[in-house]
Amino acid sequence: MPPRARPVPAPRLEPSGQLTWAAEDVVNATLALVARDALDLATSPALVRVHACANPDCSALFLDSSRPGTRRWCSMDTCGNRAKKETLRSKS
Numbered sequence: 001m002p003p004r005a006r007p008v009p010a011p012r013l014e015p016s017g018q019l020t021w022a023a024e025d026v027v028n029a030t031l032a033l034v035a036r037d038a039l040d041l042a043t044s045p046a047l048v049r050v051h052a053c054a055n056p057d058c059s060a061l062f063l064d065s066s067r068p069g070t071r072r073w074c075s076m077d078t079c080g081n082r083a084k085k086e087t088l089r090s091k092s
Contacts, residue, residue: 006028006029006031006032006035007032008032008033009023009026009033010023041063049064049069050063050064051071053079054073054079055073055074055082055083058078060074060075062075
């Protein structure tokens with residue numbers, strides 16, 4: 001018998017206007033949500049735009065949503081910025 005699907009967190013709009021998420025089992029619901037999104041990505045044409053960060057010290061994967069599809073870093077704030085600093089220092 002195949003395993004049963006886990007319920008994902010349900011969105012709830014509080015009277016204050018704040019969006020919250022509710023689930024009976026928060027951990028299982030969150031894992032189900034992550035698994036659903038991963039399967040959606042794995043079966044979509046966007047999978048070819050999943051890349052590994054160009055920083056050899058980083059093991060992050062990211063979805064390149066740039067128009068040309070040439071993004072190299074998981075984040076410009078961390079890995080991209082470090083690489084640019086190293087390149088600048090090496091030219092000095």
